[in-house]
Amino acid sequence: MSKLGDLGARLHRGEVGYDFIGNRRIWYGISILITITAIVALAVRGLNMGIEFQGGAVFTTPKTDVSVSQAQHYAEMASGHDALVQQLGSGSLRIQVGGLDTEKSDQVRAELAKDLNVPETKIAAEIVGPSWGDQIATKAWTGLAVFMILVVIYLAIAFEWRMAVAALIALIHDLTITVGIYSLVGFEVTVGTVIGLLTILGYSLYDTVVVFDSLKEQTKGITKQTRWTYSDVANRSINSTLVRSINTTVVALLPVAGLLFIGGGFLGAGMLNDISLSLFVGLAAGAYSSIFIATPLVADLKEREPAMQALRKRVMAKRAAAAAKGESLDDLADDAADLGAEPAVVGQRGRRGRTERRG
Incomplete structure (x- = not known):
């Protein structure tokens, strides 16, 4: 068995573990800091909205020897607006200029034909109105709202309302961080970005549900x-699924990282950045929130219940008694066993301890 597999087995059996719940204030502080940074970036820098949302023109040129930077300079001089130029695989250029109407786009196409030394008839021009982007954004917001409502209802039925609330907070946390990263990096927000954001919703909840x-x-x-208190068992649940969460996240991130860093960065296929960045950040944030945000929040909410508070008092009293006698917890009988009831089994360690006492 590999070292990682052996570690996963030991985590599942409860032989080793990290106190995620006990250090939850640290994770809350880190998440709050990242979220505030994302919100400030959105307020100060905003989002670099693509032509689909702000309207404009898209020019596709034939194969040319003009560099991308030169073509961008020519497009900005001809239009008076910022331009985004991407080199296509055939050696042609795709030039996006926002804020152009039909009449202005004809003038820009003529200027580009002269500057790029290509026939004007060979340059394809496409006008994109902002209303189409507005429709896409409206449908995306509607889909997001419906998805969150259905998720909350399902989790409340399948588990309980506290878990539904914690999962919803973790999901909003992931989306806020992803959008904030877009603002900081300055990547263009296109329809592909919206598709990526909607795609990560399911991935963000996967590890949390596990x-x-x-x-x-x-x-x-x-x-x-x-x-065991509820927080103790919650901590054991995180540790028992930790290696599984890491493995599934790494396997999902590898192909997305290939699209983002190799396809979009090294090979220069900028259009891949639209969807790959949202997927990469969303997958990483989803794995983080399931471990450090969602489950600790559930533990905090459950520990407020009177039954769990009474359980904590009994557990603490028993541990204090064991410490005073210099005994381990395995040497003390459960209250339920003393009363003749069937002892509750909480995790693998609890079963192993009771078997040894009976022997």
Whole structure:
């Protein structure tokens, strides 16, 4: 077995683990800092909206020896607006200029034909109105709202409302960070970006649901024992699924990283950046939030319940008694066992400990 596989097995059995819940204030602080940075970036820099949302013209030239930087300079001089130039695989250029109407686009095409030394009839011009982008944005917002409502309803039924609230907060956290990164990097927001943002919604919830399912199974009958608090079991649930979350996230990030850094960066296929950046940031943020945000939030909400507060008092009293006698928790019988009830089983470690006592 590999070292990573052995570590995963030990984490699942509860032999080793990291106190994610105990350090939750650190993770909350980091997330708040990142979220504030994203919001400030959006307020100060805004988003670099693509031509689909602001309207304008797209010019496609035949093969030319003019460089991308020169073509961008020519387009900006002819139009008086900022231009985005991308080199296509055939050696032709795709020039986007925002804020142009039909009459102005004809003038710009004539100027580009003269500057690029190509026939004007060989330059294809396409006018894009901002209303089309508005329709796409409206449908995207509608889809996002419907998705969140359905997710909250499903999680509240399948698990409980506290988990639904925590998952919703984690999802908003992931979307805010992703949009903030777009603002900081300055990548153009296109229809591909919207598709990427909608795609990461499911990925952001995947690891969260896995941890929640483990937590739900391990907390059945938790109030019948006095060895573990709800936060203890939540921490064990994170550790038992940690390696699985890391493996699935890395496998998902590798092809997206290839699109972003190799296709978009090294090979210069800028159109790949539109969707790959949103996928890359969203996948990473989703894995982070499922471990450091969603589950600690559930633990905080559950610990406010009277039953869980009473359980914590019993657990703390039992641990204090064990420490005073110099004994381990395995040497003390559960209250449920003392009363003749069937002891609750919480995690693998609880089963192993009781088997040894019976022997």
